[in-house]
Amino acid sequence: MSGLTHFDEGGASRMVDVSGKQVTARMARASGLVRMRPETLALILDRRVAKGDVFEVARLAGIMAAKRTGELIPLCHPLSLDAIDVALAPSGPATVRIEATVRVLGRTGVEMEALTAVSVAALTVYDMCKAIDRGMAIAEVRLEEKSGGRSGHFLRDPSDVGLNTPAGLRTSLEDGE
Numbered sequence: 001m002s003g004l005t006h007f008d009e010g011g012a013s014r015m016v017d018v019s020g021k022q023v024t025a026r027m028a029r030a031s032g033l034v035r036m037r038p039e040t041l042a043l044i045l046d047r048r049v050a051k052g053d054v055f056e057v058a059r060l061a062g063i064m065a066a067k068r069t070g071e072l073i074p075l076c077h078p079l080s081l082d083a084i085d086v087a088l089a090p091s092g093p094a095t096v097r098i099e100a101t102v103r104v105l106g107r108t109g110v111e112m113e114a115l116t117a118v119s120v121a122a123l124t125v126y127d128m129c130k131a132i133d134r135g136m137a138i139a140e141v142r143l144e145e146k147s148g149g150r151s152g153h154f155l156r157d158p159s160d161v162g163l164n165t166p167a168g169l170r171t172s173l174e175d176g177e
């Protein structure tokens with residue numbers, strides 16, 4: 001099992017020991033999409049969804065989720081996060097784009113916290129709107145950027161449309177087709 005940090009020499013799961021690592025400034029930014037009918041997005045933007053202000057509730061859910069990532073992902077370190085920003089905005093007539101940025105001064109990165117924030121915010125959008133649009137789809141939850149730590153800076157190539165995704169699919173879906 002060499003090369004896999006979450007397994008010991010015998011193949012048993014383990015939490016990585018980060019006690020010897022330097023404390024550094026670390027940041028991770030993740031994004032995701034929620035695709036829906038244009039009428040659903042119009043209701044969200046007009047704040048006419050019966051359950052309340054969808055973007056604000058989803059933003060709070062994402063923030064809360066980032067703070068609890070260590071409880072949700074079995075081998076994730078519980079972290080005392082320094083900053084969490086979750087933003088939701090329309091992206092075309094039928095898509096909500098969610099982006100989360102998480103920062104910490106620590107010994108381990110915050111990629112999982114950013115990804116968890118986006119995922120839970122997207123699930124909250126779905127939950128709040130499912131009575132009017134059960135066909136919504138959560139898509140392309142992914143790391144966009146990270147910095148800090150031994151592996152250095154990562155920035156997703158803008159031409160990367162996802163694993164095994166035809167190049168034209170992302171563009172046509174973002175245009176609401």
